[in-house]
Amino acid sequence: MGRDRQHPVHSSGSPWDPRIFARDPGSIVKLAVVVQLVLLAVQFDPQMSTNGDDGTYYILGSAIAQGKGFRDIHLVGEPVHRGYPVLYPLYLSLSSFLCGTPLLPKATMGVMGALVTLSIFRLFRGCLPPPALIGLVALTAASGFLAEYSHILMSEVPYLLLTLLALLLYRRSAEQPSRPLLLWVAGIISVLPVHCRSVGLAFSVAWMVCSLLDKRYKPAVVHMALLAATLLLYRALTSWDTPYVHHFMQANSYFPDQGSISAQGLIDRIADNARVYGGTIIARSLFALPRDTPETVAGLLSVFSLIFAGIGWVRNLLGGTRIVGIYSAFFLAILGVWQTQWSSERFIVPILPFLYYFVVLGILTTASLPSLCRSATLSVRQILHALSVTVSPVPRATAALLAVATLLIAAPNVARQVSSPLHASSSSADWRNFYSCADWIRCSTPGNAVVMNRKQELFYLRSRRVGICYPLTHDVNKIMRSMEDNRVTHVVFDNFFWTGTTAAYLYPAIVSHPDRFRVVYALRDPDTFVLEFVAP
Amino acid sequence: MSILRTVLRGSFFYPVVFGLWVGFVLLQFRNHPYEGLPFPSVVPSREPATVLRRKQIIARTIDGLREMLAHTLDGDQKLHVLHNIGISYYDRYQLEREPSSLDSAQMYFSRSVENRPRIAPFYYNLGRAYTVKGNHQEAARAYAVALSVDSNHVLALHNLAIVQFFEFGMQEEPRRNLQRLLRIDSGLPIANYILGEIYLRNGDLPTAITHYRQEAKLYPGFAKRAGEMSVASESVRYCSAMSHLRLAVLFSTSRIDRDMAQENLHRYLSLETDPARRRKAIEEMKRYWDLR
Numbered sequence: 042m043g044r045d046r047q048h049p050v051h052s053s054g055s056p057w058d059p060r061i062f063a064r065d066p067g068s069i070v071k072l073a074v075v076v077q078l079v080l081l082a083v084q085f086d087p088q089m090s091t092n093g094d095d096g097t098y099y100i101l102g103s104a105i106a107q108g109k110g111f112r113d114i115h116l117v118g119e120p121v122h123r124g125y126p127v128l129y130p131l132y133l134s135l136s137s138f139l140c141g142t143p144l145l146p147k148a149t150m151g152v153m154g155a156l157v158t159l160s161i162f163r164l165f166r167g168c169l170p171p172p173a174l175i176g177l178v179a180l181t182a183a184s185g186f187l188a189e190y191s192h193i194l195m196s197e198v199p200y201l202l203l204t205l206l207a208l209l210l211y212r213r214s215a216e217q218p219s220r221p222l223l224l225w226v227a228g229i230i231s232v233l234p235v236h237c238r239s240v241g242l243a244f245s246v247a248w249m250v251c252s253l254l255d256k257r258y259k260p261a262v263v264h265m266a267l268l269a270a271t272l273l274l275y276r277a278l279t280s281w282d283t284p285y286v287h288h289f290m291q292a293n294s295y296f297p298d299q300g301s302i303s304a305q306g307l308i309d310r311i312a313d314n315a316r317v318y319g320g321t322i323i324a325r326s327l328f329a330l331p332r333d334t335p336e337t338v339a340g341l342l343s344v345f346s347l348i349f350a351g352i353g354w355v356r357n358l359l360g361g362t363r364i365v366g367i368y369s370a371f372f373l374a375i376l377g378v379w380q381t382q383w384s385s386e387r388f389i390v391p392i393l394p395f396l397y398y399f400v401v402l403g404i405l406t407t408a409s410l411p412s413l414c415r416s417a418t419l420s421v422r423q424i425l426h427a428l429s430v431t432v433s434p435v436p437r438a439t440a441a442l443l444a445v446a447t448l449l450i451a452a453p454n455v456a457r458q459v460s461s462p463l464h465a466s467s468s469s470a471d472w473r474n475f476y477s478c479a480d481w482i483r484c485s486t487p488g489n490a491v492v493m494n495r496k497q498e499l500f501y502l503r504s505r506r507v508g509i510c511y512p513l514t515h516d517v518n519k520i521m522r523s524m525e526d527n528r529v530t531h532v533v534f535d536n537f538f539w540t541g542t543t544a545a546y547l548y549p550a551i552v553s554h555p556d557r558f559r560v561v562y563a564l565r566d567p568d569t570f571v572l573e574f575v576a577p
Numbered sequence: 578m579s580i581l582r583t584v585l586r587g588s589f590f591y592p593v594v595f596g597l598w599v600g601f602v603l604l605q606f607r608n609h610p611y612e613g614l615p616f617p618s619v620v621p622s623r624e625p626a627t628v629l630r631r632k633q634i635i636a637r638t639i640d641g642l643r644e645m646l647a648h649t650l651d652g653d654q655k656l657h658v659l660h661n662i663g664i665s666y667y668d669r670y671q672l673e674r675e676p677s678s679l680d681s682a683q684m685y686f687s688r689s690v691e692n693r694p695r696i697a698p699f700y701y702n703l704g705r706a707y708t709v710k711g712n713h714q715e716a717a718r719a720y721a722v723a724l725s726v727d728s729n730h731v732l733a734l735h736n737l738a739i740v741q742f743f744e745f746g747m748q749e750e751p752r753r754n755l756q757r758l759l760r761i762d763s764g765l766p767i768a769n770y771i772l773g774e775i776y777l778r779n780g781d782l783p784t785a786i787t788h789y790r791q792e793a794k795l796y797p798g799f800a801k802r803a804g805e806m807s808v809a810s811e812s813v814r815y816c817s818a819m820s821h822l823r824l825a826v827l828f829s830t831s832r833i834d835r836d837m838a839q840e841n842l843h844r845y846l847s848l849e850t851d852p853a854r855r856r857k858a859i860e861e862m863k864r865y866w867d868l869r
Contacts, residue, residue: 071590078598087606142611148602152595159591299650474616481615503612515645515657517698534629536637544634545641549661552668553698555626563620568631 066171066178070162073182074155080458081151081188087144089499091472095194096498098125099143102133111279115501117491117509117527123280128236129196146194153198154191158182160205161394164212168362172440173401176447180397183450185329185457190390197390200237204244204368204391207231211248211364214260228263232271239285240391243375247368254363294380313381318373318389319347326389327396328450329457349403350396356406357399369395397450404446408439471537474569478533479503481562481571486531493524493574494533495543513542517550521557529574532558536567630672638665653694660689660699667706682706690722697727704736713744734758735765739808748775766792766799767808770816773823782831785823792820793844818848822858829865838866 089096097113101122104114111127112119136146158181165174181187190197210227217223231248235241245268252261292299292306302310324330324343357366369392376388389396435443475496482492482504492508494500500508511532512523524532534551535543551558551572562571620628642662649655663685670678686703704719720737723730735758738751752775755768773788796817799810821844828838842862849855 071594074591075594078594082598082601085602085606087602087609088611142609144603144606144609145599148599151598151602155591155595155598293648299648476613477616480613481618483612484615515642515649515654515661517657517661536634541637541641544638545645545661548629548634548638549642549664551625551629552664555624558625559623560620560625560628561623562615562618563628564616565619568629568634570625570628572625 066162066166066175069175070159070178073178074158077155077158077182077188078151080183080455081154081191084188084458085147085151085192087147089143089502090193091496091499092193093496093498096496096502098130098194098196099133099146100498100501101125101130102146103137105130105134106137115498115507117507119507121279123282124284125196126236126239126241127275127279128233129199129238132199133194143194147192150191150194150198153202154187157187157198157202157205157394160202160209161398164205164209165362165398168360169398169401169405170435172435172443173405176443177394177398177401179447180401180450180454181394183454183458184393184397185454186326186386186390187393188454188458190387195387196238197387200234200241201391201394203230203234203237204241205394207234207244207248208364211251211260215255215257218257224259224263228260228267231260231264232267235268236271236275238391239283240372240375240388243371244368247364247371251364251367288380289378291380293382307378310381311377314377314379314384317381317384318376319343322384322386322389323347323350323396326386326393327400329454331457346396346400349407350399351403352406353399353401353403356402365395365398368392369399400446400450401443404443405435405439408436408442412436469538471535471539471567471569474564474567475500475533475535475537476503477564478535478562478569478571482506482531482533485562490530491528492531492533493527493529495535495537495540500533511543511546511550513546515546515549517553520546520550521554524574525577531561532572532574534568534570534572536569538567626668630668632669632672635665635669635672639669652692656689656692656694656696656699659685660696660702663689663702663706667702670709679706679709683710695726697723697730697733699723700726701730701733701736704733708736708740713740716740717745729761731758731762731765734761735768736808738771739767742771742774748778751775764795764798766795766813767816768792769795770820773820777823782827786827786832789820789824789827793817793824793841796820796848814848818845821845821848825858825862826865829862835866838862 089099096115100113100115101111104110104112104119107114109119111122111130113122133146136149139145158178161181162174162178165177169177187198207227207230210223210230214220214223214227232245233241234244245264248264249261252258252264288294290301292302320343321336321339324339324346325332325334327346328342330339330342354366354369357363372392376384379388475494478494479500480503482490482500483506486492486506488506490506492500492504492506493511494508495510497508497510500506509523509527509529511520514520523529532547532551534547537543557575557577558572559575560570561573563569639662642658642665646655646658646662649658663682666678666682666685669675670682683703683706686699686706689699690703700719700723704716704723707713707716707719717737717740720733720740723733724737727733734754738754738758741747741751741754751771755772758765758768759772769788769792773785773792776782776785776788796813799813799817821841825838825841825845828834828841842858845858846855849858
């Protein structure tokens, strides 16, 4: 990665050099971090979110802290967990020692979000002129989705922070190749992302590819060795079976009888994902658009942001920070082959600051192209070379354009944070009733009760009883056998607004065997029940 | 001020800010409850069939299953989905008494057995739909197929015997079916009443009395489990009432026992709601006893 270099082509035109940018931009970054934390304070919700994955992470952390190992202690039989990598739950286990509730880890997530902003500043300090750098920092600090994931116990933000840390060390070790300790430290940090989120494989591949392209073979070898060793150790201690391969091979995990995906199916999936991500998700992530934004508006913003991001990405590949561009490309490739029904803004969060970087760089490049092209004596090679170095100082018009673009993107992000309350769904009537059932179970059943319910991790945290989900089969006898085999004592018949699977699967089973159930707790608006399962 | 300046400018800035942030969160939300007390329960009945049979739940079930049907490719799963949609429509009929719901239930049950799967409950439920519609021939055929798949399907045995006795006037076959049924499950309603009637018509009074007594004895349990019964609760009450009446008559004519006759008459009157039938029973008993 390179630092600022002035190119003679850009000495024409009056450069922008106001006093505010003459100071160390670090002061502006401090202000951005403080504003970011204030915004986080406004919307902070101590409650667990309703998606359930944060509950799973927290439970895994608690299991490690209790000495039970990497196990799903909320499920019957406390099986070894085979899904998430271990690093984030390990981190949560530390806070479980210190604090018996999710409050402390949620607070530290906010710190991580702020560290992401700081890391972005440090990473791109030598690669962008001050106006662009401040714009990028402002966008990162103001990002609505980054703020949302700095509240909930999910691995996106810690993963992002680890990748940034690794990138900083990559640059440092490139600048100081004679320090072997730095090489090893960079190598160790570089394998942490894949142990935080499995998509970190994209980062590992990008690390190795870039090291080879930069003819730095030692970092590539160190990374590969550490990656292989840590992955083998992790698999040996947990399980060789991973659900990700299974999910990738399935056509649709919600309809298992559709079987494995075919070659044509894979092509269709990639096309669908390109349409979904390119059409709305990326724009929604960058601008924090509400879900009910008209398709045309989202589409238009998508087009503009993709054009600038694309230009910025190409320019990035020509420059010294190309590892960012290569990593982002691999990351998006993995998203492209994942099942389309799971596509969401959540998967964009780990590269969101990089997308902002590409957009800013794209605006910068677009603004500088006219002056490059005006010079008729320049060859294509010279133009490309000019594009590969950082433009500094920035002309007044370009700085103004960057400021306007930053405001246009940051404003809806800030508005989203201050206007819509987070976790509103957990206070809706269906969730209140569900949690009331959990409270009733906790107060009224013995400690070894086993509860069949739709959201076992959240139910476990509230009721302190293990559970299982009903099998996704329409054969009512299989559902009954599952209850008997797992020694279910109670069943929660929910009425969630966001899914109808309980009605579709459980209702036929219950009404077909009315002598096996007793309603022991019931609520209205919406109808929600706890049924006792009676042995034959 | 100099300390503040040092913090703002130096490397203490971020640790101080982050420390303040964490401190703020821990202090602000230190009393946040992660558990609560449950809301009061609203429904006194414990019968799931009664409690869950709500318009909105049934509508959601039907909508969800019909959507899943469109995505289900596996043949066996498809049959189960069709059958479960039928169950939901049947429950909707029991709730709202809309004939169209019963027609839909019968249609989905019929579709679930189109390829003659070896699943007894599919045929049994089809038989139930036919029974309610009054198509007893088809009902009997469906129950018979259910029994050919599972000879110990108690509900199919039960319903087939009821249809054979009440609708077709048969005696021998329902007697065999019910005796087989009672060996598997002695707690089903109406079975003992039908056997009592059959034995009474054949002159075997002691066996008839045994079965009537058993039917009467089991009735309180039936009443508590009304929602689980595969037969209408009115039919169960009728058969229990008639069992008491038969016993009252038998204890007045063949096995003279005034106390038993009176007790059974009183129990009959407590169960029978029709005034004309009550009057008729009282008149009949007056013929046997001097009741004033």
